[in-house]
Amino acid sequence: MSTRKALRQAEPVRYSRILAVAGERGANVVTNDDVAGPIDSSDEWIRQRTGIVTRRRADAATDVLDLAEAAARKAIDAAGLTGSDIDAVILSTVTYFHQTPAGAAVLADRLGATPAAAYDISAACAGYAYGIGQADALVRAGAARHVLVIGAEKMSDFIDPTDRSISFLLGDGAGAVVVGPSDVPGIGPTVWGSDGDKAAAIRQTHSWSDLREDPSAGWPTLRQDGPSVFKWAAFQMAPVAAKAMAEAGVEPEDIQVFVPHQANMRIIDQMIKQLGLPDSVVVGRDIADTGNTSAASIPLATERLLAEGLASSGDLALQIGFGAGLVYAAQVVVLP
Amino acid sequence: MAYTAQEILEGLAEIVAEETGLPTDAVVTEKSFTDDLDIDSLSMMTIVTHAEDKFGVRIPDDEVKNLATVGDAVSFIEGAQAA
Numbered sequence: 001m002s003t004r005k006a007l008r009q010a011e012p013v014r015y016s017r018i019l020a021v022a023g024e025r026g027a028n029v030v031t032n033d034d035v036a037g038p039i040d041s042s043d044e045w046i047r048q049r050t051g052i053v054t055r056r057r058a059d060a061a062t063d064v065l066d067l068a069e070a071a072a073r074k075a076i077d078a079a080g081l082t083g084s085d086i087d088a089v090i091l092s093t094v095t096y097f098h099q100t101p102a103g104a105a106v107l108a109d110r111l112g113a114t115p116a117a118a119y120d121i122s123a124a125c126a127g128y129a130y131g132i133g134q135a136d137a138l139v140r141a142g143a144a145r146h147v148l149v150i151g152a153e154k155m156s157d158f159i160d161p162t163d164r165s166i167s168f169l170l171g172d173g174a175g176a177v178v179v180g181p182s183d184v185p186g187i188g189p190t191v192w193g194s195d196g197d198k199a200a201a202i203r204q205t206h207s208w209s210d211l212r213e214d215p216s217a218g219w220p221t222l223r224q225d226g227p228s229v230f231k232w233a234a235f236q237m238a239p240v241a242a243k244a245m246a247e248a249g250v251e252p253e254d255i256q257v258f259v260p261h262q263a264n265m266r267i268i269d270q271m272i273k274q275l276g277l278p279d280s281v282v283v284g285r286d287i288a289d290t291g292n293t294s295a296a297s298i299p300l301a302t303e304r305l306l307a308e309g310l311a312s313s314g315d316l317a318l319q320i321g322f323g324a325g326l327v328y329a330a331q332v333v334v335l336p
Numbered sequence: 337m338a339y340t341a342q343e344i345l346e347g348l349a350e351i352v353a354e355e356t357g358l359p360t361d362a363v364v365t366e367k368s369f370t371d372d373l374d375i376d377s378l379s380m381m382t383i384v385t386h387a388e389d390k391f392g393v394r395i396p397d398d399e400v401k402n403l404a405t406v407g408d409a410v411s412f413i414e415g416a417q418a419a
């Protein structure tokens with residue numbers, strides 16, 4: 001009787017970390033006055049309810065992959081790597097126009113990362129934090145050495161200027177990081193989940209099949225139940241962020257930086273209160289000038305804090321993404 | 337033990353005062369949250385969340401738009417704790 005041969009499995013790596021972060025914002029600055037007219041609003045109303053002063057939106061000729069490519073090139077360069085060093089590309093976006101193939105594969109080719117594994121994930125505003133959770137797992141499992149994670153959105157392709165619920169918040173941009181092996185812990189456990197019972201809270205007005213059946217339905221755009229989403233985000237997400245700290249073995253006093261998804265300044269302020277973060281914690285508030293860029297917002301806010309010297313390499317940062325699904329993910333990371 | 341309407345009003349006034357900076361005696365039953373107290377939809381959700389915690393009741397999101405006045409909120413909370 002012959003014995004079956006034992007498999008070899010990938011050798012795990014002990015730790016992972018973010019090696020570099022970079023971003024690319026839409027080229028145009030769009031003021032509150034620019035968006036206030038069709039929603040019968042004002043600069044003051046928008047600032048008071050959202051904290052947004054301007055948002056960045058891309059040119060018509062720039063698509064979501066262009067934004068993703070620009071951010072990714074900077075991140076790979078900042079990590080001291082080249083495209084060929086990348087083993088996996090994870091693109092989080094909800095604004096790529098092709099059902100298939102995945103934007104990540106096209107992006108990998110543009111970056112010279114072929115034949116990296118490449119796939120898109122759909123987790124809306126939580127997509128970047130989902131991607132970090134996956135990249136951490138891939139690196140530590142030995143499935144990939146260097147993983148490129150990009151959150152990229154051209155939200156302006158899915159807005160209705162007359163919509164008072166979400167359109168005026170949205171901006172365009174991309175944030176990218178490279179995750180790789182580390183000698184010391186660099187990415188805490190990801191606390192993640194979903195609540196599909198609230199699928200309608202942030203939604204597309206109608207499906208592509210509805211549009212096919214009735215072309216007069218027009219281009220689908222986004223809507224949200226703002227107050228409900230605020231309540232969920234401000235009060236139910238703080239415990240998720242607290243759990244991410246607990247699982248990483250740190251207290252609020254140990255955190256130097258807090259980078260929540262840039263959905264609304266009022267949500268950010270309420271989360272800080274709920275979490276009991278000390279005043280010494282530096283908070284990402286990129287939403288004021290960039291708007292809500294969905295999956296791109298956390299890496300964009302992070303790269304800005306680092307670029308402006310408000311945060312430093314080695315700082316412990318608590319990050320949490322949350323959005324349409326509803327879905328959420330949080331982790332504590334060491335900043336690159 | 338259930339809270340009385342007066343206790344709910346007093347507790348709600350403290351929550352509103354904390355959120356808005358208004359004095360508690362400005363929070364009386366006939367006042368409209370939006371028109372009189374200048375409370376926007378996001379602050380209203382914060383008040384609702386704290387009221388849920390304080391009084392041990394659930395105030396569904398869809399119900400909040402029906403709570404036009406302080407008195408509406410007191411009545412709803414009183415009924416919800418009895419349910």
